[in-house]
């Protein structure tokens with residue numbers, strides 16, 4: 001668990017320098033890096049770009065598939081004028097676990113490949129000199145870690161990742177590394193929550209700092225005017241005639257905190273926030289007390305060459321594609337994304353269902369991935385897994401809680417909930433996470449096809465339901481799709497008859513589609529079939545009032561493990577991996593740009 005995960009800023013009290021670029025890189029298949037002194041740095045590795053996944057740069061398959069320990073190292077200069085401040089190295093993501101050394105000294109370790117962590121290096125660096133940072137990373141998959149999987153050893157001694165999930169195990173320093181200075185005992189976290197009306201809005205704020213005798217707060221509008229001020233570690237800011245943050249119509253205020261000591265400013269932190277509320281009421285998802293119908297995608301951080309390495313250019317394109325097609329939301333399937341993704345979403349007024357990397361918690365979920373027929377939560381790994389799972393939810397909420405775009409927290413993707421053994425795990429996790437978010441956003445998880453209204457033992461936990469359903473693809477496919485539709489309707493009829501009064505969002509459905517493959521009449525994998533499958537689902541969505549969102553799988557094609565179900569990855573993208581439209585994109589654009597934001601409101 002991190003103390004604070006504020007995004008780096010530069011001001012009179014704080015500095016931020018990116019350490020991105022070329023690092024030295026080395027595989028460590030014999031786990032002997034420390035005994036060879038690699039924590040002190042090395043110069044005989046290959047030059048590796050950061051941020052990026054190492055995998056797809058290599059032309060050699062052993063290197064691309066490499067599973068085990070590997071090292072990154074880089075020299076960096078710490079100027080003398082940094083003295084007197086705290087020096088930190090902040091890693092945006094290291095997949096999946098890391099140990100950080102500075103000048104040979106072990107600083108800290110971290111588990112979890114999709115969230116940031118900060119190495120406090122003040123006492124390890126030499127001021128006015130070159131320093132060396134080395135990071136040992138391990139990308140093995142285990143059942144007691146997130147995302148879940150196994151690591152196999154082949155007969156030739158090579159290790160191989162066996163994910164219980166359907167995305168490639170892209171590894172490395174996938175997000176930017178920052179060299180930061182912050183004031184000693186300064187601000188390390190803040191949070192906000194809101195009450196909004198047309199005439200007035202209230203921002204409840206609280207700020208965490210290690211020192212200071214007072215805090216001054218100001219709220220600044222987009223015209224650079226101060227609209228409210230406050231004092232103290234917690235308090236309320238009242239805004240007359242507020243500009244609310246609305247879906248696809250965002251307005252961002254700047255909140256600025258000044259930490260005071262003896263009448264002098266000793267630290268400052270400013271961030272952009274949006275004034276809005278989120279509630280679930282009956283069948284409705286409400287933003288600013290108004291009903292919102294979600295349309296958008298499940299996504300991945302995935303692109304050619306850099307794999308899961310965060311690329312602002314790809315993200316800009318993805319945001320533009322989502323705006324073009326009329327989307328208003330996405331799920332950060334199946335892990336929290338780079339922080340800049342949420343900044344984009346804040347600015348564009350796009351809602352995010354923020355998901356923790358609790359994926360693969362179902363042995364039989366995807367038999368094509370080598371699933372085993374056993375209940376996941378019966379396993380002896382759940383004790384250790386739970387600790388990591390909770391830790392990552394805590395950090396995800398800590399990191400993302402101040403983004404107006406974040407609509408809800410997804411605590412699992414497709415866990416095995418059809419067995420009673422899941423219930424104690426869910427009870428504990430939902431209780432432990434109830435008060436983490438000062439805004440108390442809804443919590444949810446996606447339900448796999450096997451986990452239905454009739455079979456799931458965990459339906460009481462989510463505030464609204466996310467359904468992943470694949471009739472027309474994984475069953476009742478091709479010419480049988482009409483039976484698939486009938487089956488889907490039969491399941492939804494059960495929900496309708498029940499006394500459950502919560503919205504359902506379809507968080508996955510789709511068909512693998514080879515771009516350029518046309519067939520009349522349609523055949524599976526053709527662009528025509530993808531449209532027919534979407535039309536089938538849309539007919540169903542339009543027939544049930546409690547369905548309050550549609551997020552087909554996936555925004556774009558993405559890389560997976562190789563296998564007899566995948567032709568160079570998962571092709572369920574509405575866009576190709578290089579972000580060009582398949583025919584289905586034009587179909588969805590037509591539907592989504594016509595649907596009102598408050599579709600089905602009041603029903």
Ligand code: CKU
Pocket residue numbers: 165166167334365366414448468508553570572
């Ligand atoms: C998607 C067994 C269904 C799993 N679901 C999760 C997602 O990660 C996969 O990519 C289905 C698919 O296309 O199989």
